[in-house]
Amino acid sequence: MTTFDSHAHFPSETIAEHEAQIARARAAGLAGILAVGGGESLDEGAVTMARRFPGYVFLALGLDRDCAATLAETPSALKKTMADLRSRISALNDEGIPLHAIGETGLDFSRKPTELEKEAQIALFEAQLELAEELGLPCTIHSRDAENATLASIERHGSRVLRARGRLGVIHCFTGGKEFADAAIALGLHIGVSGIFTFNNASDLRGTVRTLPRERLLVETDCPYLTPVPMRGKPNEPAMLVHTATRLARELGSTPEEIGAITTANAMRLFSPENA
Numbered sequence: 001m002t003t004f005d006s007h008a009h010f011p012s013e014t015i016a017e018h019e020a021q022i023a024r025a026r027a028a029g030l031a032g033i034l035a036v037g038g039g040e041s042l043d044e045g046a047v048t049m050a051r052r053f054p055g056y057v058f059l060a061l062g063l064d065r066d067c068a069a070t071l072a073e074t075p076s077a078l079k080k081t082m083a084d085l086r087s088r089i090s091a092l093n094d095e096g097i098p099l100h101a102i103g104e105t106g107l108d109f110s111r112k113p114t115e116l117e118k119e120a121q122i123a124l125f126e127a128q129l130e131l132a133e134e135l136g137l138p139c140t141i142h143s144r145d146a147e148n149a150t151l152a153s154i155e156r157h158g159s160r161v162l163r164a165r166g167r168l169g170v171i172h173c174f175t176g177g178k179e180f181a182d183a184a185i186a187l188g189l190h191i192g193v194s195g196i197f198t199f200n201n202a203s204d205l206r207g208t209v210r211t212l213p214r215e216r217l218l219v220e221t222d223c224p225y226l227t228p229v230p231m232r233g234k235p236n237e238p239a240m241l242v243h244t245a246t247r248l249a250r251e252l253g254s255t256p257e258e259i260g261a262i263t264t265a266n267a268m269r270l271f272s273p274e275n276a
């Protein structure tokens with residue numbers, strides 16, 4: 001089966017292990033992988049992999065909610081933080097390494113942030129939605145315990161042009177309910193199905209995903225986290241995506257080949273329309 005891992009991390013500390021993972025991903029039929037940054041170590045690893053495997057490992061760079069912690073103390077730093085990200089992106093462009101998405105970015109209120117910290121997360125997220133519009137790129141969006149705030153930011157700052165083209169982005173590692181999924185779809189977003197979908201306690205999530213339009217579904221590992229059943233206990237890697245895609249196919253009453261082909265085409269249209 002062909003699949004596309006729409007959200008993988010390659011932390012720079014473990015970069016030596018990742019080359020072998022790419023060989024296993026190819027052997028498992030993966031058509032490509034989006035290597036996702038979000039902070040220093042994740043960005044460095046993602047760039048290393050995109051450089052090493054051009055045309056197979058696609059690159060996403062951004063600033064995740066953890067980067068917002070320092071901004072809560074000094075809000076004036078947002079401008080400089082965004083300028084730094086812009087200059088890193090343009091340096092890579094000059095080097096011939098294209099960016100395929102912004103992220104990960106988004107909101108996480110699960111660890112009970114203060115109001116100030118929430119505001120900093122929102123400001124950082126909205127600045128990246130604007131950068132995405134400027135660069136014509138989709139966002140890979142994290143949202144946990146912050147559904148309404150996520151939707152409000154996207155409504156205010158998500159690009160109308162990208163929305164019209166179906167390239168606004170994806171709520172990655174989706175764990176929300178039907179209402180959030182429908183609202184995200186109505187905004188033009190995709191839904192990222194991760195290994196969580198295979199967990200025993202995820203029947204509500206499976207029920208929600210079954211109701212969504214197939215042309216908006218992506219599959220992802222979010223490796224090295226969230227190893228799918230039946231590989232629990234091992235570190236996750238892109239090759240293990242086949243377990244998630246196979247389970248998704250079963251839930252949708254389809255074949256792994258068909259769901260693999262649909263989710264691959266969806267990912268290519270979103271991240272690399274010139275190759276779709």
Ligand SMILES: [Zn+2]
Binds near residue numbers: 104
């Ligand atoms: Zn992630």
